[in-house]
Amino acid sequence: MAKDEINAFLGAGTSYHGKLHFHGAVRIDGNFQGEVESDGTLVIGQEAVVEGTLRVGQLVLSGNLRGEVEAGGRVVLHKTANLQGDIRTPVLVVEEGAILEGRLAMSRPGEGADAAGTADGNLF
Template sequence: MARDEINAFLGAGTNYHGKLHFQGAVRIDGNFQGEVVSEGTLVVGQEASVDGQVKVGQLVLSGKLKGEVEARNKVVLHKTADLQGNIRTPVLVVEEGAVLQGELAMGNMDAASSAKPQQDAE
């Protein structure tokens, strides 16, 4: 299976509450409330609404997201994106028109976690 191939899809009109763990890529076009955890890619469609905690490898947002976001690789906010919450990621791509209300922390997340043990060893 290709790395970016969508292997799960929550379509428009669906409502989901709970925890979502996945590999690969998942696209949400409905309403999701809860926690998303993955090393893969979460795609949030233009009509989608996500409320909760998102910890993924990559987030591609075109719809609404309210909550905390931690993306190990990258966050992409398309022009229709509306994100209310804090983002922690090494790379942020924002198209003109996207809305971001919250705090942003950027930097190499792998370097931050691996640098600390090296300092303790000295």
């Protein structure tokens, strides 16, 4: 399997409630509510609406997300992204036009969450 190959796809018009565990990469273009846990990449498409707790290796967001995000590698917010919630990640990439309402905790790669600082000086 190629590094950027999508393993699963929840297309537009689909709704899913529950827990999602995966390896590799998953793309969501529909509605998802629940928990996601993976060391892989979660891609949330422009038309997607996601609500819940995400613990992933990498998040690539183009759609709407409300919840808590913990990414071990990085979070990428494309210009159409709208994230309402808190992010904990060592790397954050934000395109002009993206919306982020919440708190951010960042650490250097390899450091634990306890060593992270946040934009407002508090840990969450």
